[in-house]
Amino acid sequence: MLELHDITAGYGRGAPVVRNATLALAPGESVGLLGPSGCGKSTLARVAALLHRPEAGTVTLDGDPVRGWRYSAPRTQRTAIGVVFQQPRLSCDPRLRLTDLIAEPLRATGRRDEIPERLAELAPAVGLTPDLMDRRPHEVSDGQLQRACLARALVLRPRWLICDEVTAMLDASTAAALVAAVEEYRTATGAGLLAVGHDQVLLDRWCDRTVHWKKLTVAVHE
């Protein structure tokens, strides 16, 4: 289970942007989180991805409470979660070729020997042709870079995937290809998914269930 319980989170200035939010994902489940722009979805997604420490509340990952965030989260918890963000150019080192970008988490966790095998599996799985793999981010399209970001999120074989508006800036066919690549991975591994967005049609088609932002906060207090 990935459980967010009574989470309050913000940026330390004024009122928190997320208040008392509760959401639980069963193993292998896909949940869409729907809400208007600016309501706090990305903030909650970053809490779920262990990238943003909440002011209050608990996150429990496969039964273990999370006690550290970002690099102070235990490696086993950090690597259990793969994250893809809305804007690939903001989440990539512009100096890296796509091969190195995708392999980055393997290098960071001392698993260099797995790089050739994982690249050979992942490039076709996300739809990246060999000629693209040696290019740097400024030499590929947003859709191609987002495919590389998805491959990077999958490279450590996470049990949970957090996709924060990953198709928002893509055309319909690239968006469908990315969703299909996520779903192939989930079918093969049984990974769970939290997909954040504001397109109800997309989330309803993609996910087992869709939760509306307003419902997250009432569950605890009703």
Ligand SMILES: Nc1ncnc2c1ncn2[C@@H]1O[C@H](COP(=O)(O)OP(=O)(O)OP(=O)(O)O)[C@@H](O)[C@H]1O
């Ligand atoms: N780093 C930050 N520092 C201060 N405030 C922030 C920061 N990031 C987000 N916010 C604010 O927190 C609120 C929620 O932002 P968040 O990105 O979580 O919303 P969202 O629902 O994901 O929006 P969108 O759908 O537009 O991406 C907004 O008012 C935003 O301005």
